[in-house]
Amino acid sequence: MPVPEGSGFGVNNLPYGVFSQRGELPRVGVAIGEQVLDLAELAASGLLADRRWFAAGSLNSFMAAGRQVWQPTRDRIMTLLTDISYRDEVEPALYPMSDVELHMPFTVADYVDFYSSRDHATNLGRILRPGDEPLLPNWTRLPVGYHGRAGTVVPSGTPVVRPCGQRKGEPEPVFAPTAKLDVEAEVGFVIGVPSALGRPVPTGAFRNHVFGFVLVNDWSARDIQAWEYRPLGPFLAKSFATSVSPWVVPVDALDAARVRPPAQDPEPLPYLRCDEPWGLDLTLEIEVNGHVVSRPPFAEMYWTAPQQLAHATVNGAALRTGDLMASGTVSGPRRDQRGSLIELTWNGTEPLELPDGTKRVFLEDGDTVRITATAPSPDVDPIGFGEVIGTIYPSPT
Amino acid sequence: MPVPEGSGFGVNNLPYGVFSQRGELPRVGVAIGEQVLDLAELAASGLLADRRWFAAGSLNSFMAAGRQVWQPTRDRIMTLLTDISYRDEVEPALYPMSDVELHMPFTVADYVDFYSSRDHATNLGRILRPGDEPLLPNWTRLPVGYHGRAGTVVPSGTPVVRPCGQRKGEPEPVFAPTAKLDVEAEVGFVIGVPSALGRPVPTGAFRNHVFGFVLVNDWSARDIQAWEYRPLGPFLAKSFATSVSPWVVPVDALDAARVRPPAQDPEPLPYLRCDEPWGLDLTLEIEVNGHVVSRPPFAEMYWTAPQQLAHATVNGAALRTGDLMASGTVSGPRRDQRGSLIELTWNGTEPLELPDGTKRVFLEDGDTVRITATAPSPDVDPIGFGEVIGTIYPSPT
Numbered sequence: 001m002p003v004p005e006g007s008g009f010g011v012n013n014l015p016y017g018v019f020s021q022r023g024e025l026p027r028v029g030v031a032i033g034e035q036v037l038d039l040a041e042l043a044a045s046g047l048l049a050d051r052r053w054f055a056a057g058s059l060n061s062f063m064a065a066g067r068q069v070w071q072p073t074r075d076r077i078m079t080l081l082t083d084i085s086y087r088d089e090v091e092p093a094l095y096p097m098s099d100v101e102l103h104m105p106f107t108v109a110d111y112v113d114f115y116s117s118r119d120h121a122t123n124l125g126r127i128l129r130p131g132d133e134p135l136l137p138n139w140t141r142l143p144v145g146y147h148g149r150a151g152t153v154v155p156s157g158t159p160v161v162r163p164c165g166q167r168k169g170e171p172e173p174v175f176a177p178t179a180k181l182d183v184e185a186e187v188g189f190v191i192g193v194p195s196a197l198g199r200p201v202p203t204g205a206f207r208n209h210v211f212g213f214v215l216v217n218d219w220s221a222r223d224i225q226a227w228e229y230r231p232l233g234p235f236l237a238k239s240f241a242t243s244v245s246p247w248v249v250p251v252d253a254l255d256a257a258r259v260r261p262p263a264q265d266p267e268p269l270p271y272l273r274c275d276e277p278w279g280l281d282l283t284l285e286i287e288v289n290g291h292v293v294s295r296p297p298f299a300e301m302y303w304t305a306p307q308q309l310a311h312a313t314v315n316g317a318a319l320r321t322g323d324l325m326a327s328g329t330v331s332g333p334r335r336d337q338r339g340s341l342i343e344l345t346w347n348g349t350e351p352l353e354l355p356d357g358t359k360r361v362f363l364e365d366g367d368t369v370r371i372t373a374t375a376p377s378p379d380v381d382p383i384g385f386g387e388v389i390g391t392i393y394p395s396p397t
Numbered sequence: 398m399p400v401p402e403g404s405g406f407g408v409n410n411l412p413y414g415v416f417s418q419r420g421e422l423p424r425v426g427v428a429i430g431e432q433v434l435d436l437a438e439l440a441a442s443g444l445l446a447d448r449r450w451f452a453a454g455s456l457n458s459f460m461a462a463g464r465q466v467w468q469p470t471r472d473r474i475m476t477l478l479t480d481i482s483y484r485d486e487v488e489p490a491l492y493p494m495s496d497v498e499l500h501m502p503f504t505v506a507d508y509v510d511f512y513s514s515r516d517h518a519t520n521l522g523r524i525l526r527p528g529d530e531p532l533l534p535n536w537t538r539l540p541v542g543y544h545g546r547a548g549t550v551v552p553s554g555t556p557v558v559r560p561c562g563q564r565k566g567e568p569e570p571v572f573a574p575t576a577k578l579d580v581e582a583e584v585g586f587v588i589g590v591p592s593a594l595g596r597p598v599p600t601g602a603f604r605n606h607v608f609g610f611v612l613v614n615d616w617s618a619r620d621i622q623a624w625e626y627r628p629l630g631p632f633l634a635k636s637f638a639t640s641v642s643p644w645v646v647p648v649d650a651l652d653a654a655r656v657r658p659p660a661q662d663p664e665p666l667p668y669l670r671c672d673e674p675w676g677l678d679l680t681l682e683i684e685v686n687g688h689v690v691s692r693p694p695f696a697e698m699y700w701t702a703p704q705q706l707a708h709a710t711v712n713g714a715a716l717r718t719g720d721l722m723a724s725g726t727v728s729g730p731r732r733d734q735r736g737s738l739i740e741l742t743w744n745g746t747e748p749l750e751l752p753d754g755t756k757r758v759f760l761e762d763g764d765t766v767r768i769t770a771t772a773p774s775p776d777v778d779p780i781g782f783g784e785v786i787g788t789i790y791p792s793p794t
Contacts, residue, residue: 110548115629128628136627141570142563146629147544147636151507151717152594161595163712166539166666173538175666197549197638198558198793224712230533231525232512232543233630239544240712241594269563269572315560315621315637320548396595 003033008384011081012256012377014074015247015386016059016212018103021095026103028054028062030077031247031386034097037077041093047080048073059106059248063192063211064321070192070211074252102246104155105214106190109320111153111242112312113186113218113328114145116303117296118262120331123343128226140266143303143311145328148218149239153324156245156388160219162365162395163240167223177395178221180348181363185284185296185339185371186216187385188326189305190248195319203274206306207251209319213305215245215284215371215388216326222342222362244324245388249375253383257281257375261304268307271314278304280375282385284330286339287370288363291354296330296339298373365394400430405781408478409653409774411471412644412783413456413609416497423500425451425459427474428644428783431494434474438490444477445470456503456645460589460608461718467589467608471649499643501552502611503587506717508550508639509709510583510615510725511542513700514693515659517728520740525623537663540700540708542725545615546636550721553642553785557616559762559792560637564620574792575618577745578760582681582693582736582768583613584782585723586702587645594715600671603703604648606716610702612642612681612768612785613723619739619759641721642768642785650780654678654772658701665704668711675701677772679782681727683736684767685760688751693727693736695770762791 003010009031019036020026027040039054048054053062053069062069080086115121118135121144125134138144162181166173192211195201201209218238225237261279282298303311308325329339338344341362345352348361363369368391374382400407406428416433417423424437436451445451450459450466459466477483512518515532518541522531535541559578563570589608592598598606615635622634658676679695700708705722726736735741738759742749745758760766766789770782 110546112632138563138570138624138627142625144625144629144632146632147546149507149544149714150547151720152714154594158594161713164597165712166535172663173535173666175668197551197555200561221712227535228539228541229628229630230535231626231630232541233626233628235509235541235543236709236712236714239709239714266569269570271572311633312636315562315618315633316558317546317549317633317636323548 005381007033008374008382008386009033010377010379010381011078012379013249013253013383014077015249015253017105017247018058019100020103021100026057028056028059031097032081035094036097036100038093038095042080045089047089048076060321063106063190064194066193067208070250071252074250102155105246105248107322108150108153108324109322111148111150112145112325113148114143114303114308114326115328116143116301116308117328117331117339118302119300119333120329120339120343123331123338127342127347143308145308145312146233148242152239153242153244156243158241158243158390159393160241160390161393163221163224163236164395165221165224165236166227168227173227178223179362180222181392182220182222182341183286183369184218184220184329185286186218186326186329187282187298187373188214188216188244188324190214191319191323192321194321195313197318198316200316201309201313201319203306203310206309209309210251212248212250213254214248215373215385217243217369217371217388217390218326219243243388243390245386247386249383249385254280254375256378257383259299262300262302264302271310272307274304274306278306282373282375284339284371284373288354288360289356289368291356293352294336294338294344296337297332298330300332301327301330363392365392367392402778404430405771405779405783406430407774407776407778408475409776410646410650410780411474412646412650414502414644415455415500417500418492418497423454425453425456428494429478432491433494433497435490435492439477442486444486445473457718460503460587463590464605467647468649471647499552502643502645504719505547505550505721506719508545508547509542509722510545511540511700511705511723512725513540513698513705514725514728514736515699516697516730517726517736517740520728520735524739524744540705542705542709543630545639549636550639550641553640555638555640555787556790557638557787558790560618560621560633561792562618562621562633563624565624570624575620576759577619578789579617579619579738580683580766581615581617581726582683583615583723583726584679584695584770585611585613585641585721587611588716588720589718591718592710592716595713597713598706598710598716600703600707603706607648607706609645609647610651611645612770612782614640614766614768614785614787615723616640640785640787642783644783646780646782651677651772653775654780656696659697659699661699668707669704671701671703675703679770679772681736681768681770685751685757686753686765688753690749691733691735691741693734694729695727697729698724698727760789762789764789
């Protein structure tokens, strides 16, 4: 298989997604180079086991099948793509990515968003509660998180309409389009195998439940958020749209990216301890209108994905196939590593100058934001996450 | 149809649910007196229009069909139950409620919980932030709400296992079964007809989208909540279980219960104004181990259901069939009208004496909580909501 350098979709990646050609039903495919391999077609011709998993408009059935299915399927796809003897059968199932439409890859069950970057939480504490200790006392003890709106998780490319809402005003609150529309660059993991109500999932069971990772842009309206969030947390400031990348990178594709996470002090409670290193050395990149404004380092995240999963279920909450758990905004210690505009412009007080001569404090109508990420791979070419992209449309008047 | 007095399920109610007989598949039914009318059977014999809506394990397809279907279906069921000429055809489709199993009536899409009782929010402000103004400045301006976990909304009768979690401790946080397990007596509404992303649903469109109402017990672990909730709101303190009643009372059954809600001062922003009175004169009743401990008055709720719906969508968030939006704890001004134990016992400082001689601050293992509600009806007999019930099981050790 010819895989162009820099595509990020080499044979060690093989992310899953849902695609369609014009006029045909969506089905499951795998990205390889600049092409999509049609798994439904391979299954129909007997090259892959179970057709029902792949002739579907979402990954959910395949994700629910579990690791004992994911692993042999991944091995088999690798063989089909690298063993020359399958070439004549595989080639007709390959479509140029530019010719297909990519869809929402899975049906979201519940959406949980964490807050696990120490630099991000510290920056927001300094901006929103100046003079106070920036990190609240619970932050180093547990991965703070909350539920977001699953029904408005949308695939990359979906237009983002600037939301209207209430914000603080004197003497009266103001209803208007948000003046502080922001991005949050995040990485999310997707549950494949459900868990039973009343049964916590320990950190060591992470790989048995989690199918893969996606990029997440948790669009945020900072003025709406500041007015509404006490005491029950963000609601309308987030629920208008959350965009995800179309390709789900399998957990197995990230083995070479695993690193020891930052040291945790104080030591977490036993249920949050993890024997294996689950930091992930991904570098995110945020582009506004084609200009890179930040490169957030995911390896710096304080709380890891298995810790987030163990925390979210320690009270016995059940997992469902399609649960999406996002990391929270990824920010590093340097200014050019911050994962949101509220941090990059310090709540609008330090405008960002783009190379095209324009300035930004928050997003303007017509702006396009693109988030990408790469991870080390056993190859020369890194593992790519593809992109999550969105363009801002004006509020209807 | 003989409808025993006090059943709450007279011919003016006709709530929908999902039931099964031993060994058969769940299907849609309507409660009438102490019986269940099998709508799948009526549809199969040609007495009701579309079988696919009723030979289903959830109400979702029927709920999605909209008011132009709900209204004639309700009228037809009333006729079938009251016109003597249908008796021979209808009787075989009636089953004693005691012989059937009641299931989760609908598949929950997103679960939103509001905080719309002024007495409840004031009580909690006094208990949790003593010395401060009990209501935060946003509370009278918008119906404060947040997203809960849809995947752990369970039907009445599901055992509630006492959740473990972190709570504050000195010098270290403590991990243990919650010592402050509480109830929240609420009323929720269920979305039938979805809305498009980017299109707010005004208060006047409430009846076009909302299928009906259920009782909700939003079980809460107060010690977990107090430690985790800043700054992103409640998470594990709520996500272990939320119980709902099995019968969905149609909006049309509540016409006689509609009353003018409490005056709102300051006047809400235009998007929250409502031309029609949408207070609902329901009286809830909370029983612990068979003893009534409170009778919360739903007519006192400050924010109404159409205002909650308009608020939740004003940012363009889409609705899906099965979205559940709960009122928040219903509390009235008197002590015996408070909808949670944290209020009834003032955070455990004023134990509640039950008529059996026992005392309660929060729930103990083995306790059973039952919430019921009735609304005025055009008949002598009020409209009943049935019950939402749950028994506390110990944490696994």
